[in-house]
Amino acid sequence: MKRHETNNKQAEVQRPSLERPYPGTAVVRKAEEQLSDELIMSLCKWTGTHSDEVANRIICQALGAQVWPESTDVGDSLTTAAALIREMAPQNATEAMLSVQMIATNDAALMFIRRSTSEDQSTEVIDANVLRATRLMRLFIQQTEAMQKLKGKACQQTLTVEQVNVHQGGHAIVRLEGSSNGG
16 A cells, blocks of 8 residues: 555555456456557568667657658657658668658758748748758659669669671771660
8 A cells, every 4th residue: 555645634545456457457458568569560560670679769760850741749740750661661770761861851851842932031041942952852862762772673774785896997886775774
């Protein structure tokens, strides 16, 4: 038993006995533990990691990377962060970290675009926001290319030699047909 002081009077507070739990308590605890384990396993799968600590860190980073639109509901933002990472389908921690960077870059670019379209701004402020957004969009393209390389989906270029003519004096003319095959 625990004593609890209220209005300078001591009253005894009864704690439920652990030997006789409320009906269904064990079932609820088991269900909560099972859901927790399933969520942890899902986070590892979604982030492509093997450690629940790393998966948690990646999801928290994705949560912090969301700058636009601002949300006041942490639960919704956390759900969105997990969904964004899941959609990126990272296969390892490196891809998961790059995914978080891509989320941050995309959100920041969109935020600066939104700022550039706000009314009653000077041309200098509009230009500065467009410049920031443009730089971030270029960075996003570089990140996308890096992700494709990590996933083995990088664009491969092939050249086909159609004809080689060697002329007098050792001068060669090579006719090439080039193509680019996306992965």
